[in-house]
Amino acid sequence: MTHSGKSPRIGVFDSGFGGLTVLSALLRHIPHACYTFLGDTARLPYGSKSRRTIAHYASEAAQYLVNEQGAEYLVIACNTASALALDAIQEAVPVPVLGVVEPGAMAARAASQTGDVLVIATAATVQSHAYATACKTQGLRALEKACPLLVPLVEEGWTDHPVTAQVIDVYLNELRREAKQEGLRYDALVLGCTHYPLLRPLLEKAVTPGVRVIDSAEATAETAARLFGQAPAVRLTAPSASGVETGLVVRCFATDSVEKFERLGSRFLGRPVGKVELVDLGG
Amino acid sequence: MTHSGKSPRIGVFDSGFGGLTVLSALLRHIPHACYTFLGDTARLPYGSKSRRTIAHYASEAAQYLVNEQGAEYLVIACNTASALALDAIQEAVPVPVLGVVEPGAMAARAASQTGDVLVIATAATVQSHAYATACKTQGLRALEKACPLLVPLVEEGWTDHPVTAQVIDVYLNELRREAKQEGLRYDALVLGCTHYPLLRPLLEKAVTPGVRVIDSAEATAETAARLFGQAPAVRLTAPSASGVETGLVVRCFATDSVEKFERLGSRFLGRPVGKVELVDLGG
Numbered sequence: 343m344t345h346s347g348k349s350p351r352i353g354v355f356d357s358g359f360g361g362l363t364v365l366s367a368l369l370r371h372i373p374h375a376c377y378t379f380l381g382d383t384a385r386l387p388y389g390s391k392s393r394r395t396i397a398h399y400a401s402e403a404a405q406y407l408v409n410e411q412g413a414e415y416l417v418i419a420c421n422t423a424s425a426l427a428l429d430a431i432q433e434a435v436p437v438p439v440l441g442v443v444e445p446g447a448m449a450a451r452a453a454s455q456t457g458d459v460l461v462i463a464t465a466a467t468v469q470s471h472a473y474a475t476a477c478k479t480q481g482l483r484a485l486e487k488a489c490p491l492l493v494p495l496v497e498e499g500w501t502d503h504p505v506t507a508q509v510i511d512v513y514l515n516e517l518r519r520e521a522k523q524e525g526l527r528y529d530a531l532v533l534g535c536t537h538y539p540l541l542r543p544l545l546e547k548a549v550t551p552g553v554r555v556i557d558s559a560e561a562t563a564e565t566a567a568r569l570f571g572q573a574p575a576v577r578l579t580a581p582s583a584s585g586v587e588t589g590l591v592v593r594c595f596a597t598d599s600v601e602k603f604e605r606l607g608s609r610f611l612g613r614p615v616g617k618v619e620l621v622d623l624g625g
Numbered sequence: 626m627t628h629s630g631k632s633p634r635i636g637v638f639d640s641g642f643g644g645l646t647v648l649s650a651l652l653r654h655i656p657h658a659c660y661t662f663l664g665d666t667a668r669l670p671y672g673s674k675s676r677r678t679i680a681h682y683a684s685e686a687a688q689y690l691v692n693e694q695g696a697e698y699l700v701i702a703c704n705t706a707s708a709l710a711l712d713a714i715q716e717a718v719p720v721p722v723l724g725v726v727e728p729g730a731m732a733a734r735a736a737s738q739t740g741d742v743l744v745i746a747t748a749a750t751v752q753s754h755a756y757a758t759a760c761k762t763q764g765l766r767a768l769e770k771a772c773p774l775l776v777p778l779v780e781e782g783w784t785d786h787p788v789t790a791q792v793i794d795v796y797l798n799e800l801r802r803e804a805k806q807e808g809l810r811y812d813a814l815v816l817g818c819t820h821y822p823l824l825r826p827l828l829e830k831a832v833t834p835g836v837r838v839i840d841s842a843e844a845t846a847e848t849a850a851r852l853f854g855q856a857p858a859v860r861l862t863a864p865s866a867s868g869v870e871t872g873l874v875v876r877c878f879a880t881d882s883v884e885k886f887e888r889l890g891s892r893f894l895g896r897p898v899g900k901v902e903l904v905d906l907g908g
Contacts, residue, residue, distance in 0.1 A: 390666070390881075
């Protein structure tokens, strides 16, 4: 049996449903794959948890996607898990694993003229300094800032609310002061959290003119198309007559709170998420 | 062996460290007890989780406090767990268990002249309608509203920030409109979340004049002093010469994120929390 005519199975994992912004980008870049999305909503948010706990939870989720759902590729659509647990996940499963941090740093490298960039993310992602490390590998200096209020504001649906604009101003002004103190001449702002693409319009208005906003979700999907596209399973997914191969196949699973996932998920995916199935990872 | 001269051991449980506001009130009302506080920080927030998951987690935590820490009384200093899992916790342990919802409703009954009250809380607490049910038992009509942004604002330390005042105004204005539609003549606002006492100054300014703000944490501590005070262990805790009996004994445990607990906990407890010990509940 060859891979010929078979759609690649891509597992997409997040602690919640924010990673649906990454799935949305993947659907644009690799439209003929079969996707299984798993949100570990019973144990979110990962952002306030330790590296050990995050590695444990994320590895369990990755094994579920590979062993139970047959994923041939994994995208860790969660900045915190990518920052703190990518090595642990790679060790836990025998398939290629792509996180969101490295693609974000590579996109920042492509966008920045000055070599100085800003990164906004959750507290745990910032504390891990994963973006600073990935940016340094790309020859960039990165200043990172935790913005803990932005995720709850997005989940409250206040993506175009004056309060959210003020909160963004508070955070960006603090970041500007820190950048000035450290002598950074930044020209890019990396969105280091999968919720933040929904705030892109407000963030574009709030940044200093000339500063480019870099979306890790988009950068990750581009990288996935390039990396996974070299493997037979993806190379051979040209549209065919079979419904399974050409149809849009997305299944969503959550470890809890299916109702909230279904209610809010479509905002992140940019289309209806459909029925979300409950799965027990034993947490 | 009798209980004579022995300090009662009170276990206090929360999904995070917000319940430290309840512990703070307990320390004022039952100052000579020995307290063990457990924050299930690895699995917070409970507010977005299902009843089944919350009951499972909270029962595990209650059993830890009773079986491992020798708690003779339990205070569930978490509105979500009190609302969704008090029965399950009662079944899981052989000691008296007190939640925060019923004392809050009783305090509202004592404060309200009109018999109509407002309740603000997390999404899960509101969805459970635990306050409406408890208020109804007290002969009160209650209108409940979820205020998901208030917990993150408190945890960001913005307890006196203009943005927080605006968010409170948005929520209270929506609540006023709903109350008007339903013809409620409310004169009390119940704080149905243990984080909210830290916002009391802003809330007192924001409520309609004549509306009393009711703190469930304070009401719970008063009820605990009355209920547990009838049991021998508490009756016999008058100050003595022994350090163990008269000294302030508080031990804090968390299932994760000890650093955040230690950094933010003192704001909630109103005094330093000291060293927080890590415990694994197997989640």
